[in-house]
Amino acid sequence: MEALGQTVLGFATMIAFACLLVAFAFTVYRLMRGPSFADRVVALDFLMLIGIGFITVKAVVSSEYSYIDVAIAMALVGFLATVAFARYIYRRAQTTGMEPNEELEGGPGHGGAAAKPAGRPGQGGEP
Amino acid sequence: MIELITGVLILIGSFFSLVAGIGLFRLPDVYLRMHAATKAGTLGSGLMLLAAGFHSQELETIAWVLMGIIFLTMTAPIGAHLLGRAGYLAGVPMWSRTKGDALAGKYDSQGEFLDGYQSRK
Amino acid sequence: MNLFLLNLVLALVWGAVTGSFAPANLLFGFVLGFFSLWLVRDRVDRRNFYRPARIVRLIWVFLKELCLSSYRVARDTLSPQMSFRPAIIAMPLDLKKDAEITLLANLISLTPGTLSVDVSSDKSTLYIHAMDVDDPAEMCREIKEGFEHLIKDALE
Structure with a gap:
C-alpha cells in the first residue's frame, strides 16, 4: 500500500507539471494573440492560477510547506490586478467608448466592432 | 494512503487546469474564455491546494490552505463579473453564434441603465 | 445567532x-x-432554529452543483465541434437585499456555464451570460428553484 501510494504520487506530480506547462503555453498564446484587452486580462488572471498550481505541487514534492504562503500571496495579488484592469477598461469605455486595444489601433473597425456602446452578436470573435 | 489521496487530488486538479487552458485556446469569445479560465482554473487550483494541505498533516498548513481556498472561491467570481461587465460596456463583440442578447439596448454610454430608475436607498 | x-x-x-x-x-x-x-x-x-442546517444545505448543494457542472463544461470545451449556443438572459429577481443578491450573483458566477453580468438599477433583473442555453425560461426556472430558493430560505 505504501509503495502504491508513493508511485501514484510520483506519477501524479509528473503529470501535473506537464499539464500545467501545457496550460501555461496556451495561456501565453492567448496573451499574445487575444484580439481584445479583456482577453489578455483573463490570460493574466489564469497565469496567476497556474502559478499557484505550480507552487503547490512543488510544495508537495519537496515537503516544504512554506511555499504555500507564496501561493496565497499570489492569489491576493492576482485578484487585485484583475479588479484594477477591469476598472481601467470600464473607465476608458466610459470616456472614449472604445476598448483600450481599439484605442491603440486607432479606433473601432479593426476587430469587427462598428457601433457603440453595447456588444452584439453577429460580429464573430477570432478563435 | 495519504499519498494515494494526495496523488488522486493532484491528478484531478491538474486535469481541470488543463481543461481551462484548452478552453482559453479554443473558445471563440471573451465571455466564454472567462467561463473556462476563472471557474475551471479556480477549481483546479483549489483542488491542488487541498491536496497540499492534506499531504502536510500539520494544522497550520491546513489552516493556510483553507484560507486560500475560501479566498479563491470568494474572489474569482467577482473578478470574472467585473471583467465581463467592463468588456460588455467597452463593446467587445460576442460570438457570432450567440443566441440572444437581453442587454442589447439597455445601457447608455456611461454604463448606467437606460430605464433611469433611481435605486431606492 | x-x-x-x-x-x-x-x-x-x-x-x-x-x-x-x-x-x-x-x-x-x-x-x-x-x-x-x-x-x-x-x-x-x-x-x-434550523437556520444552520439550511446554510449547510446551501453549501452542500453548491458543491454538488460545482462538481456536476465542471464535468459538463469540461465536456463542452473538449468537444471537437462546439455545439453550444451562448446567450445573455434576463432573470427576474425575488431577493431584495443587497447581500443576498451579491451571494446569488457569486454563486451563479461560480457554477460553470453561467456568469452574472449585471443587475438592473432597480434590482429587479439579473442579467446572466450562459454558455449553453437551449431555453432561457428553463434556465431561469432552474436557477430560481435551485439557488434562489435556497438562499431565501437560508438567509431570511
Whole structure:
C-alpha cells in the first residue's frame, strides 16, 4: 500500500507539471494573440492560477510547506490586478467608448466592432 | 494512503487546469474564455491546494490552505463579473453564434441603465 | 445567532455545574443545550432554529452543483465541434437585499456555464451570460428553484 501510494504520487506530480506547462503555453498564446484587452486580462488572471498550481505541487514534492504562503500571496495579488484592469477598461469605455486595444489601433473597425456602446452578436470573435 | 489521496487530488486538479487552458485556446469569445479560465482554473487550483494541505498533516498548513481556498472561491467570481461587465460596456463583440442578447439596448454610454430608475436607498 | 450564543452559554453552565471544563465535557454540554433548546423551540424562535442546517444545505448543494457542472463544461470545451449556443438572459429577481443578491450573483458566477453580468438599477433583473442555453425560461426556472430558493430560505 505504501509503495502504491508513493508511485501514484510520483506519477501524479509528473503529470501535473506537464499539464500545467501545457496550460501555461496556451495561456501565453492567448496573451499574445487575444484580439481584445479583456482577453489578455483573463490570460493574466489564469497565469496567476497556474502559478499557484505550480507552487503547490512543488510544495508537495519537496515537503516544504512554506511555499504555500507564496501561493496565497499570489492569489491576493492576482485578484487585485484583475479588479484594477477591469476598472481601467470600464473607465476608458466610459470616456472614449472604445476598448483600450481599439484605442491603440486607432479606433473601432479593426476587430469587427462598428457601433457603440453595447456588444452584439453577429460580429464573430477570432478563435 | 495519504499519498494515494494526495496523488488522486493532484491528478484531478491538474486535469481541470488543463481543461481551462484548452478552453482559453479554443473558445471563440471573451465571455466564454472567462467561463473556462476563472471557474475551471479556480477549481483546479483549489483542488491542488487541498491536496497540499492534506499531504502536510500539520494544522497550520491546513489552516493556510483553507484560507486560500475560501479566498479563491470568494474572489474569482467577482473578478470574472467585473471583467465581463467592463468588456460588455467597452463593446467587445460576442460570438457570432450567440443566441440572444437581453442587454442589447439597455445601457447608455456611461454604463448606467437606460430605464433611469433611481435605486431606492 | 442568538440561539447559537445561548447554546454556548448553556454549555459553559453545564461545565460549571459539573465542575470540569474539559473539551469533551463542554461538547456534551453543548449537545445537552441543543436538545433542551429543541424542546422549547416553539417558544424561543422557530424560524431561526434550523437556520444552520439550511446554510449547510446551501453549501452542500453548491458543491454538488460545482462538481456536476465542471464535468459538463469540461465536456463542452473538449468537444471537437462546439455545439453550444451562448446567450445573455434576463432573470427576474425575488431577493431584495443587497447581500443576498451579491451571494446569488457569486454563486451563479461560480457554477460553470453561467456568469452574472449585471443587475438592473432597480434590482429587479439579473442579467446572466450562459454558455449553453437551449431555453432561457428553463434556465431561469432552474436557477430560481435551485439557488434562489435556497438562499431565501437560508438567509431570511
